[in-house]
Amino acid sequence: MPKASRRIETYLDRLYGYALSLSGAPHDAKDLVQECAARAIAARKVPEDESAYRAWLFRILRNIFLDGIRKLQHEPTSIEDADGSEDVASIWDCERELISGLTVRMGLQKLSTRHRDIISLVDIAGLSYSEAAALLGVPEGTVMSRLSRARRVLMGHISAENVHPFPLAKMKKSQ
Amino acid sequence: MNDYTPSEEDLNAYVDGELSPHNRARVAQAVAADPKLADRIATLARLKSVVMGLSENQSMTLDDLGIATPRYSRPTTRIAASILAVVLIAGVVAAGFWNWRAAESDAWVATAKSRHLAWLTESGEQNTGDKLTSMLRVTMKRLEVPVHIPDMRSAKLTLSDAVYFQHDESEKYNAVQLRYTGRRGCRVSLTLSHGEAALDTSLSEVDDGHSRGFYWRNGEVNYALFATGMDTTRFTLLARNVYLATREKREPPEPKQRELRVATDTATPCRA
Numbered sequence: 001m002p003k004a005s006r007r008i009e010t011y012l013d014r015l016y017g018y019a020l021s022l023s024g025a026p027h028d029a030k031d032l033v034q035e036c037a038a039r040a041i042a043a044r045k046v047p048e049d050e051s052a053y054r055a056w057l058f059r060i061l062r063n064i065f066l067d068g069i070r071k072l073q074h075e076p077t078s079i080e081d082a083d084g085s086e087d088v089a090s091i092w093d094c095e096r097e098l099i100s101g102l103t104v105r106m107g108l109q110k111l112s113t114r115h116r117d118i119i120s121l122v123d124i125a126g127l128s129y130s131e132a133a134a135l136l137g138v139p140e141g142t143v144m145s146r147l148s149r150a151r152r153v154l155m156g157h158i159s160a161e162n163v164h165p166f167p168l169a170k171m172k173k174s175q
Numbered sequence: 176m177n178d179y180t181p182s183e184e185d186l187n188a189y190v191d192g193e194l195s196p197h198n199r200a201r202v203a204q205a206v207a208a209d210p211k212l213a214d215r216i217a218t219l220a221r222l223k224s225v226v227m228g229l230s231e232n233q234s235m236t237l238d239d240l241g242i243a244t245p246r247y248s249r250p251t252t253r254i255a256a257s258i259l260a261v262v263l264i265a266g267v268v269a270a271g272f273w274n275w276r277a278a279e280s281d282a283w284v285a286t287a288k289s290r291h292l293a294w295l296t297e298s299g300e301q302n303t304g305d306k307l308t309s310m311l312r313v314t315m316k317r318l319e320v321p322v323h324i325p326d327m328r329s330a331k332l333t334l335s336d337a338v339y340f341q342h343d344e345s346e347k348y349n350a351v352q353l354r355y356t357g358r359r360g361c362r363v364s365l366t367l368s369h370g371e372a373a374l375d376t377s378l379s380e381v382d383d384g385h386s387r388g389f390y391w392r393n394g395e396v397n398y399a400l401f402a403t404g405m406d407t408t409r410f411t412l413l414a415r416n417v418y419l420a421t422r423e424k425r426e427p428p429e430p431k432q433r434e435l436r437v438a439t440d441t442a443t444p445c446r447a
Contacts, residue, residue: 038289123226
């Protein structure tokens with residue numbers, strides 16, 4: 001297997017996770033990763049440093065996603081969430097058990113592209129604040145505040161969502 | 176007495192491991208003194224952990240994406256022979272150049288193939304007459320080099336669309352995908368790219384078990400022909416004719432076209 005292919009395979013899972021978070025649809029996510037991988041393999045100049053390479057991959061995928069949105073004439077940056085500041089206490093007081101794969105996935109899909117993007121870049125792509133700032137072209141402080149707001153809004157969606165993980169453990173005990 | 180209250184940004188940065196040692200210690204001290212802060216840290220940590228886990232159950236390979244690494248038959252021996260010759264003649268420097276060429280070739284073919292596979296997922300658009308002529312003129316002009324557009328009617332395939340793209344992130348390569356369709360659902364793509372030549376000038380084959388393709392170079396133009404589910408003999412003869420047409424800049428002689436027509440008539444329909 002050529003070096004370029006071998007190198008990118010390490011990141012395919014996380015690229016897919018990021019793509020799924022951005023697009024919300026498995027099929028679209030796969031298309032995004034496919035296009036990203038094709039471009040990365042075909043690229044003539046590839047960063048040698050591993051963290052730069054990782055950031056470069058996620059930048060490619062992100063650009064493909066944003067290009068797709070532009071073609072659909074959406075305005076991702078105009079879709080802003082409320083910052084959820086009006087009821088901060090109740091958001092953080094919600095049962096921790098509510099935070100599950102299901103509720104988080106549902107909550108992420110309700111976020112604005114900007115908020116979903118920053119959470120995905122840091123938590124799924126695994127970028128540091130400085131790497132995320134470089135990729136987004138914003139100061140590191142903006143990453144900090146944006147991420148903080150995004151997580152608060154996400155928690156708001158999770159606590160407002162009347163979805164509770166199925167209490168399997170309790171059921172087993174009661175049987 | 177610690178009257179420092181960390182901001183929400185600080186708590187997030189604490190969970191993300193982004194604070195300096197000094198600030199981390201300050202936050203840790205505040206959290207230890209305040210159960211509510213500790214609770215919030217625990218919630219943030221759980222949130223981060225669950226988001227991180229969203230991608231952990233996804234296992235993806237290039238094969239899954241239809242970008243399987245090509246298995247090259249002819250270039251394998253060609254590369255080996257070339258490297259040997261290069262070692263004998265020019266040593267390690269020239270060998271490095273050859274490896275670069277092979278990597279370029281891999282990448283280009285992989286791009287052409289992924290474009291072909293992407294097209295298979297689209298609903299096929301049939302352009303004819305003036306619309307197709309106009310589209311071809313505009314698209315081929317962007318390729319910035321005159322090329323012969325092969326006629327595949329001997330294989331009962333009609334040119335139906337032409338798509339321009341830049342196949343390289345650096346946007347140095349201009350590429351066009353010519354889309355040929357058959358009456359029974361066959362789809363064949365011929366991708367052309369004008370840029371620094373990386374492919375071999377002879378007709379070479381790539382087959383990963385799912386899709387089969389051929390690639391070659393003529394002058395400054397790289398070509399890749401891909402089909403999915405097409406009868407082996409029909410596709411091989413088609414590739415040979417297209418190869419000849421692009422080299423000679425005219426359609427192959429009648430006997431070769433007749434041979435392709437016969438193979439097409441006796442072939443099983445394309446599998447989806």
